[in-house]
Each structure stands twice: as structure tokens, then as C-alpha cells.
Amino acid sequence: xxxxxxxxxxxxxxxxxxxxxxxxxxxxxxxxxxxxxxxxxxxxxxxxxxxxxxxxxxxxxxxxxxxxxxxxxxxxxxxxxxxxxxxxxxxxxxxxxxxxxxxxxxxxxxxxxx
Amino acid sequence: xxxxxxxxxxxxxxxxxxxxxxxxxxxxxxxxxxxxxxxxxxxxxxxxxxxxxxxxxxxxxxxxxxxxxxxxxxxxxxxxxxxxxxxxxxxxxxxxxxxxxxxxxxxxxxxxxx
Numbered sequence: 001x002x003x004x005x006x007x008x009x010x011x012x013x014x015x016x017x018x019x020x021x022x023x024x025x026x027x028x029x030x031x032x033x034x035x036x037x038x039x040x041x042x043x044x045x046x047x048x049x050x051x052x053x054x055x056x057x058x059x060x061x062x063x064x065x066x067x068x069x070x071x072x073x074x075x076x077x078x079x080x081x082x083x084x085x086x087x088x089x090x091x092x093x094x095x096x097x098x099x100x101x102x103x104x105x106x107x108x109x110x111x112x113x114x
Numbered sequence: 115x116x117x118x119x120x121x122x123x124x125x126x127x128x129x130x131x132x133x134x135x136x137x138x139x140x141x142x143x144x145x146x147x148x149x150x151x152x153x154x155x156x157x158x159x160x161x162x163x164x165x166x167x168x169x170x171x172x173x174x175x176x177x178x179x180x181x182x183x184x185x186x187x188x189x190x191x192x193x194x195x196x197x198x199x200x201x202x203x204x205x206x207x208x209x210x211x212x213x214x215x216x217x218x219x220x221x222x223x224x225x226x227x228x
Contacts, residue, residue, distance in 0.1 A: 004156075035216070045157075045204060045219035091156060095215070100164075101147070101172060102217055104156030 002027045004094050006105035013082050014113050021077040021108045023092030031097040034068065034075045039089040039107070051075060082112045117141045118220035120205050126226045127195050135190045135223050137205030144210055146188040147217060148172075148180060151202040160203075163188055164210070195227040 003026040013019050025034065036048040049059065051068050059066050063080045079086050089109050093102040118139045127133050137146065145164050149157040149172075159172030161180040169180060177199060181189045192199055202224050206217040 009154075033215075037219070043202065043224070044221045047216060047218060050216050100145075100162055100170070101159045102157070104158075106154055106156045 002029075002032075002094050002096060002099070002103040004092050004103050004105035006090075006092055006108050008108045009106070010109045010111070012111045012113065015083060016081050017112075019079045019082050019086075019110060019112075021079075021090050021092075021110070023075045023077065023105060025073050025075065025092070025094045027094060027096055029096040029098065033095045033097075035093040035095070035102065036066065036075075036077050037091045037093065039091065040085075041087070045091070048077075079110070082110075084112050084114055086110060087112045118205060118207055118218055120203075120220040120223050122223060123221065124224045126228065128228050129196055131195050133192045133195055133225070135192075135203055135205075135225070137188045137190070137220055139186050139205075139207045139220075141207050141209075141218065142185075143207035143218075144185065145208045145215070146182065147206040147208075148178075148188065148190045149204045149206065149219075150174070150199075151204060151222075157204065160190065192225075192227075195225075197227045199225065200227045201225060 005024045032053045034051045038046045065078045067076045089107045091107045092105045095102050121136045147162040148160040151157045163182045179191045202222050204222050205220040208215045208217045
């Protein structure tokens, strides 16, 4: 069975601070896919990134960056120079190659104060 | 126009009523899913369908049923709603294939059962 743990329930920062969201996963499969989704206050779920287990290269997209480390089963997400619009709930999710569903973490609520 | 739409967006109903939530997509994806979101629990899979003739139960299918009317339409029914089915419901779609099977979510339906 797959499991995703987001130990941080809530994070509050002041605008322009960096914030890192932790994600730890468990799976016995060697091929799997990791995802991050953003849920702003309006409620929709927005896909941010997908990472394959065989690709440990870190990725940067604007102010967002992701650090994938198989050795520690972690897929952490950093927002650099946070903005108020980054306030949202962020979900980490896992799917294995032989599975149909996403296993979600409980989510981390990020509040960015002006 | 949004690729994945859900109707209604908000619904308040009474215990024992039958209710249907609808999902439509223009992404041309074969796979469709229904999830529910409860505070602190992330998202959990209710049902999924890989094509019009394929319906499968997810983690928490009790009390729910689904209908895949067409490739683009997937409906979720609560035959006799109860208060603990109060939640945010999401429809999602994806294309099959390990390298492309990213799930994209609709805007959600907020359901309240009194």
C-alpha cells in the first residue's frame, strides 16, 4: 500500500519569505509518480508538477522548486519569495505504475501575510 | 471554457434525499474519477472508470453509485444522503499511459447534507 505524509499541517509566513513544504512517501513499487497540487481558497485543485521515480533531477518553475530524493523518500516543495497569492492548501500525491488512484497526503495550509 | 466541469457547484440537501452530481470533460480523456475531500484527510477515491463500459469501486464506495453515460460524462449519485456525506466532491480525468496519466480535477462540488 502507498502512503503519503505531509507532517506540516499549517505554515504561516510573511510575504517574501521562502517556505518549504515537506512530503514523505512510502511504496514498495520501484516505479511510481509523485505530484503536487495546489488548492487556493476558491477550492479548485490545480496540478503543479509530476515527477517520475526514475528521474531524480530537481525542477524549478519560476518561484517554485521541487527537491526529489529517493534515498529519503521525500519530494519537498519550496516557494521562494512567497506572495499572498501563494496562500493555499498544497497536496502531495503518489501513484504507482500498477495502480489507478492517487494517494494523497493530508495537505499543508500555507498562509502568506502581507 | 474549463476542461472539466462539475454541476452543481454547491448543494444543500436533506437526509434521505437522492442526489446526483455531474461531471463533464472536454479533454478527450478516457479515465474519470470521483473523489471526496474531508478536512485533514486529503482526497479519497470513491469510484473510477477507465472507459464507458468499465466502472470500479474505490476506497470508499459505500453509499455511492456512478454512471458513465459517455466518454465525456461521469455522474455520482447518493441514493439516500446522510450527514457524514457532507464533503467537497471532485471529479478528475486522465489519459492512460504511465508517462501521461496525470489527473486533472474539476472545480469541485460542495455538498451539505442536513
